[in-house]
Amino acid sequence: GQQVMQIPQYQHVQEGEDFxxxxxxSTTLSNIQWYKQRPGGHPVFLIQLVKSGEVKKxxxxxxxxxxxxxxxxxxxxxxxxxxxxxxxxxxxxWTGNQFYFGTGTSLTVxx
Amino acid sequence: KxxxxxxxxxxxxxxxxxxxxxxSPISGHRSVSWYQQTPGxxxxxxxxxxxxxxxxxxxxxxxxxxxxxxxxxxxxxVSTLELGDSALYLCASSLGQTYRETQYFGPGTRxxxx
Numbered sequence: 001g002q003q004v005m006q007i008p009q010y011q012h013v014q015e016g017e018d019f020x021x022x023x024x025x026s027t028t029l030s031n032i033q034w035y036k037q038r039p040g041g042h043p044v045f046l047i048q049l050v051k052s053g054e055v056k057k058x059x060x061x062x063x064x065x066x067x068x069x070x071x072x073x074x075x076x077x078x079x080x081x082x083x084x085x086x087x088x089x090x091x092x093x094w095t096g097n098q099f100y101f102g103t104g105t106s107l108t109v110x111x
Numbered sequence: 112k113x114x115x116x117x118x119x120x121x122x123x124x125x126x127x128x129x130x131x132x133x134x135s136p137i138s139g140h141r142s143v144s145w146y147q148q149t150p151g152x153x154x155x156x157x158x159x160x161x162x163x164x165x166x167x168x169x170x171x172x173x174x175x176x177x178x179x180x181x182x183x184x185x186x187x188x189v190s191t192l193e194l195g196d197s198a199l200y201l202c203a204s205s206l207g208q209t210y211r212e213t214q215y216f217g218p219g220t221r222x223x224x225x
Contacts, residue, residue, distance in 0.1 A: 031211050042201055042216040043154070050211075088154065092211060098167045099144065099214065101154040 004029075004102040006089060012108045019079050021105035023072040023089035029100075031091050032065050032072045037104075038085040079109045113138065115204050115217035123223045129190040132220045134202035136183050142166075142207030143185040144214065145177060148199040157200075160185050161207045189222075197224045 003026045013019050023032065031050045035043040047056055049065035049072065056063045062075045072089050089102040116135045124130050136143050144167075145157040156169035160179035179185045183204075189196055199221050203214035 033213065035214075035216075042219050043203075043214075044216070045213045048211075048213065090214070092209075098156065098159075101146075101156070103153045 004089060004091070004100045006087075006102040006105050008105055009103065010106045010108070012110060013079050015081060015109050015111050016078050019076040019083070019107055021074050021087050021089075021107075023074075023102050025070045025091070025100070028069045029091035030069070032069075033090045034063060034072075034074055035088045035090060035101075036085050037088065041085075043088055076107075079107070081109050081111055083107060084109050115202060115215050117200075117202055117217035117220050119220060120218065121221050121223075123225065124192050125225050126192055126194060128192050129188065130192060130222060132187045132189075132200055132202075132222075134185045134187070134204075134217055136185070136202075136204030137215055140204035140206055140215070141183050142205045142212075143179060143183065144203045144205075145185070145187050146201045146203065147171075148201055148219070149197075154201070157187065192224045194224050197222060 006023050031048055033048045034046040036046055037043045047063050052069050053067045054065045060077045064073045076083055086104045086106045088104045092099050118133045134143055142161045144159040147155045157171055158165055158177050159167040163179045174190045177187045199219045201216050201219045203216045205212040205214050
């Protein structure tokens with residue numbers, strides 16, 4: 001079946017350092033969504049990318065969708081303690097019959 | 112608009128018992144999906160209901176079942192509980208028109224099986 005992997009699984013950074021998580025799907029995704037789950041919380045929608053090669057920014061967060069629509073990345077510039085949490089990518093396959101979540105990257109920011 | 116609500120928030124059961132979890136989606140949303148989240152396995156898709164019909168199913172044993180009512184509220188049932196069923200169970204709702212829509216998650220039900 002379709003798999004969506006994220007690397008790294010865990011990342012510890014000093015506050016102020018940059019952070020990047022990569023999302024790779026075994027098949028093409030029609031769109032990619034990113035979610036953030038704070039410790040003890042539930043996943044919350046961050047953004048959706050639809051077009052091949054699309055790049056979107058939200059303040060210090062930059063999201064990119066690969067040209068082949070099989071990979072994506074989330075880059076955080078100058079991390080803050082409020083960025084702590086697990087970041088998931090997700091998206092439907094081209095068959096459109098299921099929503100797939102990535103394995104997640106857990107970010108720890110050391111003050 | 113009220114968000115997705117789940118009840119109960121916490122539950123402790125013993126092996127062999129059964130449990131029913133409830134999820135009320137955002138008003139107007141017709142799709143409800145259920146996920147199991149454990150530290151080692153991430154978010155595992157259980158099933159999705161749309162207009163009272165199961166539209167998709169993940170790779171879970173038949174002990175896990177669900178249903179959806181005409182008001183889009185959904186319930187999930189786990190029979191003959193096992194220790195490995197201890198997890199956070201999340202439901203997510205969406206309009207359900209396509210699979211490109213945002214999923215809105217509830218706070219989850221944390222189940223502990225002793």
